[in-house]
Amino acid sequence: MTSDHAATHDHAADIDKQVRIYITVFVALMALTIITVAVSYVHLPLPAAVGVALLVATVKGTLVACYFMHLIAEKKLIYAVLVVTVVFFVVLLVLPALTHSNGYWIPE
Amino acid sequence: MEIPYTVAVRRDTGLTNGKIGIWLFLASEVMLFGALFASYILIRTGVPSWPRGDTILNVPLATFNTIVLILSSVTMVMAWASLVRNRFGTFRLYLGATILLGAVFLVVKYFEYSHKLHLGLYPGTSNFLAIYFTLTGLHMLHVVGGMAVNAYLWGPGAKLWKTNPEWFTNRVENSGLFWHFVDLVWIFLFPTLYLL
Numbered sequence: 001m002t003s004d005h006a007a008t009h010d011h012a013a014d015i016d017k018q019v020r021i022y023i024t025v026f027v028a029l030m031a032l033t034i035i036t037v038a039v040s041y042v043h044l045p046l047p048a049a050v051g052v053a054l055l056v057a058t059v060k061g062t063l064v065a066c067y068f069m070h071l072i073a074e075k076k077l078i079y080a081v082l083v084v085t086v087v088f089f090v091v092l093l094v095l096p097a098l099t100h101s102n103g104y105w106i107p108e
Numbered sequence: 109m110e111i112p113y114t115v116a117v118r119r120d121t122g123l124t125n126g127k128i129g130i131w132l133f134l135a136s137e138v139m140l141f142g143a144l145f146a147s148y149i150l151i152r153t154g155v156p157s158w159p160r161g162d163t164i165l166n167v168p169l170a171t172f173n174t175i176v177l178i179l180s181s182v183t184m185v186m187a188w189a190s191l192v193r194n195r196f197g198t199f200r201l202y203l204g205a206t207i208l209l210g211a212v213f214l215v216v217k218y219f220e221y222s223h224k225l226h227l228g229l230y231p232g233t234s235n236f237l238a239i240y241f242t243l244t245g246l247h248m249l250h251v252v253g254g255m256a257v258n259a260y261l262w263g264p265g266a267k268l269w270k271t272n273p274e275w276f277t278n279r280v281e282n283s284g285l286f287w288h289f290v291d292l293v294w295i296f297l298f299p300t301l302y303l304l
Contacts (some may be wrong), residue, residue: 012284015189015192015193018189019189020133020139022182022185022186022189022267023182026178026179026182028180030175030178031175033175033178035169035242036298036299037167037171037177037303038168038301040299040302040303040304041237046304049303049304050304051131053300054299055294055303056299057295057299057300059236059299060283061292061295061296064181064288064291064292064295065288065292067289068181068182068184068185068284068291069284069288069289070283072136075121075122075123077120077121077122077123077128078123078127078131081132081135082131082135085135085138085139086137088139088142089138089139089142091205092139092142092145092146093142093146093149095143095146096146096147096149096150097149099153099154100152
């Protein structure tokens, strides 16, 4: 009975710690949102603007996935599914990015 | 017949069936949105000029909506944490807040859309507006879907808490995974469409 009680106490302490992390992540997400909007008003050249926007969005996305979606501590099978997904997702995005400005695969 | 592995984990996967199911579904969703993002890149790189999003779209409204969705992700995860802490009343408050924040997002989007249509800016007006309405429209449908599941878990679905609290907690976690994914998609949509 005593050990059960101790286990429950540990579990409660664990979730309290989790909740503190959620609040920290929330503050970080808000700060990053302000940064990305503020940078857009600077009117950087397009390649730099794309770089900054994607970097900030990736950091925000990683925070959501790792902490809100608990990917920081998940089972191997879920990581395996996501690795395959990420590979195909990157291929999907890189293919059109490799096309030339004339809209064809071969340069003008 | 009882649904297997709702609470107990399968020995081969190390997971409940619901958990692996929602992640496989989210993987397919990544590819769905991925195809549309790829279309966006293809269309944008294929034309000599492209308008900056902020010359057509309302950045302050979209920033407000970004904050609303991030807040809703926090309330969603807090709803799940409340169940883990065995606090059903708090769970209802947080999940209710999540649903309301989803509704706020939709109302803001309604004003954005109606303003565009009022100005005669339709999906057929330009490539930019076509991809804007397609991507945000599909995302909006996901918000509606997530709200419907959350509303079920807040209302009639919550009866399960009395008979099988662990199963109910897992359902809320899985619904949360979908909701966070919807937030994650918006995190990328916002700069892509509004800021670049």
